[in-house]
Every structure is written in C-alpha cells, then in structure tokens.
Amino acid sequence: MLTNVKLGKNMRSVSIVGVGATPFFNGVENPAYKGLTNGELFGYAALDAMADAGVEPRDVQYFFHGSANPHVLNGCITPNLQVADWFGMRGKGSISHSEGCCTGYIGLEEAVFAVASGAYDIVLSGCSEQGTGMPDGNTPDHMRTALTSEVLFPDLDSIFDRAYGRYLGGGPGMNHDDWINYYAHENGLTAEQVDDVLNHQAYHFRRNATLCPRAIRRKPYDEMAKEAGFDDVWEFMRSPHNPKMSQYLRTSSDSCVADGAAACIVVPTEIAHKFNANPVEVLGTGASVLDAIVPHLEKKATAEAARQVFEMTGLTADDMDLVFVNDFIGSSAFLAAEEIGYLPKGEGWKYAIDGRLAYDGDKPMNTNGGRTSYGHAFGASGMADIFEAVTQMRGEAGERQIKKLPKYTFLRGFGGAQNVRATILRAGF
Amino acid sequence: MSTEKITVKTEDFWNREHVVEKFWNGLKDGIVYAKKCKECGAIEFPPHHACNTCGYHETEWTTLKGSGVLKSFVFTGVLNARLELEDRNLKYVCGEVELDEGPAINAVILGINRKKAKTIQNQLPIQVRPVFYDMGRYTTLFFELDED
Amino acid sequence: MERNEVLANIIEYASRAYEKPVDEINENTKISEELGVRSMQRVALSASIENEYDVMIPVARIGQFETIGDLVDHVMDEM
DSSP states (O other): OOOOOOSSTTOOOEEEEEEEEOOOBOTTTOTTTTTOOHHHHHHHHHHHHHHHHTOOGGGOOEEEEEOSOHHHHHSOSOHHHHHGGGGTOTTSEEEEEOBTBTHHHHHHHHHHHHHHTSSOSSEEEEEEEETTEEEOSSOOTTOEEEOBHHHHHHHHGGGSOTTTGGGTTSSTTSTTTHHHHHHHHHHTOOHHHHHHHHHHHHHHHHHHHHTOTTOSOOSOHHHHHHHTTOSOHHHHHTSTTSOBSSSSOBGGGBOOBOEEEEEEEEEEGGGGGGTOSSOEEEEEEEEEEOOTTSTTHHHHHHHHHHHHHHHHHTOOGGGOSEEEEOOSBTTHHHHHHHHTTSSOTTTHHHHHHTTTTSTTSSSOBOTTOHHHHTOBOGGGHHHHHHHHHHHHHTTOOGGGOOSSOOSEEEEEEEETTTEEEEEEEEOOO | OOOOOOOSOHHHHSOOOOHHHHHHHHHHTTOEEEEEETTTOOEESSOOSSOTTTOOSOEEEEEEOOOEEEEEEEOOOTTTOOHHHHTTTOOEEEEEEEETTSOEEEEEEESOOHHHHHHHTTSOSEEEEEEEEEOSSSEEEEEEEOOO | OOHHHHHHHHHHHHHHHHTOOGGGOOTTOBIIIIIOOBHHHHHHHHHHHHHHHOOOOOGGGGGGOOBHHHHHHHHHHHO
C-alpha cells in the first residue's frame, strides 16, 4: 500500500525527467578518451541530461557537482565553479559535495531537497571522477598520468577517522571481508561455497555489462576462460588467473577503477510530464552513516537506511522490481539485497549462484554490471546507477532490459565504506 | 584614539578539554580512557563529547580495563593489509572485540597467524587482553589472546 | 623450490597481470617502469604470489622491487 508520500511534512514530490552519462573508461590508457577532462566529461553528461529533459542550459537554475576525491585525482578543491561554464550555467548557484563512493546517490538526494523545498524548480545534479589517473605534474587538465598505488593506497586511509579509528582498529583491513565472513558463519557456508557464490555473482553481472555499451569490462568470462586455455569457466575463475586479493575476494570481485560522469535533471512531479513522457518519481531516501570502527557497520547501516525508506513510503522489499547495490566490495551485492529483504533471509547466496540476479533473472540487480564490470568511478558510480535505473524504468535498456518493466527500483548507495543511502524510485504514473 | 580595552582574554573566555590528546597520551601510560554517559551510563568508547548510545549531550571521564572478548575476525590480503603492521612484520588479524565494559569495536589482534587462526576459529568468543603498542610517535591499543 | 622455478612462475604471473607476453619478461625487467604502476595490475601480481607462496606483499609495496629478479629474491627469502 503506497501511503501518500510526502518527503517531509511540507515537501512537494520530485521526479527525474532527464538523465545523461558518459561511458566508464580508462582515461590514461584508452587512446579514444585520453586527454578528456573533468569539465568536459561533466559537461557532456549534463548537456545529455538537459537534452533528455527537453531543456536548455538557460532553463536550469542550480546544480550540484559530486566527486569523491577532486583534490588527489584532479588537483582541485571546489570543482563546481570550475565546470559551470562547460554547460552554459555561468553565474548561477552551485555546490560541490563529496561522500566517497556514495556521492552519486547523495547527489540525487540533495537535488530532490532543493526542488521539494520549493527553493528551485529545475535542478541539475551531476557527478564526475577520473579514477584511473592524476594530474601529470603542474600542467593543464588534459595532461594526466597513471594513478600509482603508492599515491592511491596511503590516500585511501583518508576515509577513516583520524582522531581514533585509523590508528586503532577502525582502519583498513576490516571493511572488505567483514560482512561476507559474518554471513558465512551465520549460514554455515564453507570458504569454497563462498568462493563459488562470488564467482557466479561476478560472472552474471559481467553478462549484464556485455550488453551495456557504457561498461568498462564487457568481455564474458567464458571468452576469458577459453583464451586462457580453460574449457570450464568455473575452473578458470578458481585458477591463478583470478587470484584472491583478500581472504574471500578474488580479483573478479574487485571493482574496476574508471573515469566517467553522469547527471540527472529533477523537477516538481506535478509538472514533470511537460519535460518527459516517462518521469521517474523519487519517493524517498533513507540515510545512515557509521564509522569504520563500528563492527559490521555495512550490514547495520544498510538495514537502518532501508527501514527508513520503507517506513517513509509504506512500501516493502516485495514491491521492488529492480535493485542496485554499490558493490565496490563485490560481496556487498547479494548481501545487501538479502539484508533489505529483496532476497529471502539465508537464501541470498543461492540466488547469486543460480544466476537469478542477472538482467534476465527473477530478482534482477546491477543491470549495468555494477562496480566489478560497469566500473567504479568513485563519486560518479551512484549517478551512473541512477542513469541505468531510469533507463530500465522507461523500458529503454534494449538488450539488457529486464523482463518486467520496473515500477519500483531500490538503490543502496555506499561510500567511504561508511556512508549509506537507500532510495526508492517509482515509474509509470 | 580608541578607548576600548580587552577585559576578557579569549583563552579565559573559552577553555575546553583536549579529549583526543588525553586519550592518546593515556595509552602511553597504559591507561584506556573512555567517557560514560551522565544520563544512561553507557560507555562512550572511543571518548567523544556526547553519548552515542542514548543521544544525551554530556559524558564524564572513566577508564576501561582494556580486556574483552574477540567475537569474529578476518585475515587481511594483499588488497587490504595494514601497511604499518606489515612493515613491522607483525602477524595479526582484524576483528570485533567486545570490551568487558560493553562497547564493541573493530580492532587489531596481534600474534595470530594462519595456523593459529584455524585453531581458534570455532572457539569464539575468546578472551583478549590489551597491548599498548609503541608505534614510535604514538602508542596505540591493539589486543592479543589472553591465553595463560 | 628452485630459484629458476620461482622465477618462471613469477614471470607467468606478471605476464597475466600486465597482459604482456611471457617472452618479453625476464629477470631484469623493471616492474614499475616497463610493466606498469596501476594498482589493479599490481593486485593481480601480488595476489598470485601470496596465493602460491603465502608470501604477503601488499599492493602498495610492490613498487619497492625494481626488477622481477629483486621480487624473486624476496620471495625466496620469505618462503
């Protein structure tokens, strides 16, 4: 039963009427894209979203720029003002925000607040990130060099609380395997079973990306296995070709770092049909943040954010037709889907093994391939998932279109491995 | 010539405790500082101004024994190793430690290699005691199995 | 385990990790300079070594070894 959703007592309903996205790619090594800059990428995605909504730059009143690490990856602190001119919004108001890999999901939340409150009517929210490289010394933006692990790894620690956790036990080491380890013990799964579950999940998400032209890793695992001389793809996925990089995660469960941008236009729902025949309403967003020192924080914050958005909307997980989980930690995908109730308690791992989470399964997820195949451009990943969700809800996903046109979609954002959002979208009104 | 005079020095006007500094200096002396909520009594660890258990604004200082139980743990791999421990050739796992006084935290447990971990895998929860580990520029709080 | 056996294995891991033919990699190949610095490639190399020899070289520390030969020597010492 859908209660008459009010985002807050006095807030009006808001809908997405335009979406745009670049592919996710390696800007250092791919000659077709090497040299493209943050402003250009954000600009392309923003102008695509405007065209999709049938508006000109002059019509858009305010915008948000989201990126997880503009300082290290682009040598800049306040990217909003550095990109405005690219898409014709010079002189208007804008904000930069940064919540790690949850940035994209929060970008939608903020844009909705700006319109629901009545402050603005037509707002753009975009994200862009160039995760594969960094500035090549003190040079113009088109000159970039590979991001080395010597720069990346120490910098990764900056997501952890420097007052305490980073130097006690709340730093690196826990966040990758904590939840899958907890789940394995809770459900009596052996390490081999977990390995099988994660390999099948990665395999089926890759099938989604094969049909998604914007994904960075699209080659089917079957092909990779044959090239490496394996007849059995599962043998290949358990072989040294797919080594373990943490206790449970093989490289196939590692997110593929990428460059890319995505954007959306939001307006009041009551006028949404003037902009697009298939507007997608943002029913609500649950929010919960837990420091890395808190045991099993991803499970707890996911449960809390989901509780909020189900309570806010009066919907349940059974109403959801499609789910996106930010799975830069590969195992998060089916774990979060089970935690919110999209998959039955204690059964999620079987759905992953049986391929039921793929675009052609009965519990579709991450239809763009998710972080391990579509790719992970940190702050832009969430907005890329919103782009895919809207595309699926309009029935415009072509080869990877899920069978039942989705009316309700649930997105579980996760960033800095500590920020969590849970957003529900509605189509067909 | 302006006639205004400074009647109250800023440092007298506003002079608050240094909580983080006190915590880390305490570890140097083998003391585990925490806060205790003045309304619900819950332990706030690590120490903060307010209570995150009941949401009251005020807490007061207390100290913890530092002992507790290890409830679950994971190994690290090449992707998520703790560099400062690898550089010191330390054997460790990361896991959930519930302190005797209640709070549960993610922590580093020293002295556990793969073989040892397999033996304790199904004896959890298992007693641990504090290790005040000198990292050179600061002393931090790790744990080790309380076996004897 | 003979040193040349470990060398052959590590050359194979590097060939897969950096997607370069085995015959283009030898003892004197400079890892960062000639093969690459990206963390995803280094994850594959260090993970293969740890899976096979239980020698832990964190991804961010692979850069310490200038050549494949230096890496082999380290693995031999640690095994």
